[in-house]
Amino acid sequence: MPELPEVETIRAALAPRLEGRRLARVEILDPRLTRPYDLFEVAEELEGDRVVAVERRGKYLLLRLESGLGLLVHLRMTGGFHWRETTHERALLELDDGTRLAYRDVRRFGTWLVLEDAELEPYLAAKNGPEPLGPRFTSRWLGERLARRRAPLKAVLLDQRVVAGLGNIYADEALWRARLNPLRPASSVEPDETRRLVRAIRAALAAGIERQGSTFSDYRTPDGASGSMQDEFRVYGREGLPCPRCRTPIAKTRAGGRGTWYCPTCQPAT
């Protein structure tokens, strides 16, 4: 499931080969991709437009086009781009250099949205809080958001308006690094714990980017390569295995409706 490190890895792989290229052909193979809008006409409109930048905001990929339009892609669970032919292709981009770029999405949760230049910023700002690796994500900001929420800490971290880009995996990994229990009410987190959490979120995501994301089911880079972050998971998916810090068996619970792994010793309930 692509989270910030996986989306950033995909962005970095696409940018050098997309930027400056014209979209010679745009084909939507699965109409669900653009639901609730009908993108078939817009797809035609995109043809001939030139990609000027490939950006990432939270878990969104943004293809900025010369005309001012932006193609906003959310990969959800199983979306991804592939330079080579693959299965479960839901859309195709053909570039003016003859290159074929396929959009693959087994489970079809992913979405494509085309917005005008002026609409992009308001849309992204409404969906996403600060970038966790950027200067706006401070312990003060996070502390203010946590203070007003009684939901489990992990559930609040999965709220993209609080911090953009965390998903189920990196939320668990960050909480382990910060030694915080995922089920604690968010408002119970103290200022020094919030500072630890900010550093832990940054470290967990930076490690993921460095390792080109984590591949254990579906995610691949556009070149078909696997990430290696899954070999570095401290808690995610490791029920019963020893905590890397204290050797206590990792426990599994549910938080915010999601499978949640943590160390009962390092991450005590209170």
Add this chain to the structure above:
DNA sequence: ACCTCGTCCTGGTTGC
């Protein structure tokens, strides 16, 4: 306003 839960979707895993 906040919180929880169901929904979307498919393939891999589990259990009988």
Add this chain to the structure above:
DNA sequence: TGCAACCAGGACGAGG
């Protein structure tokens, strides 16, 4: 061995 039920989860909408 076969097949159905279950499970995974990001975002969103319904309902409390």
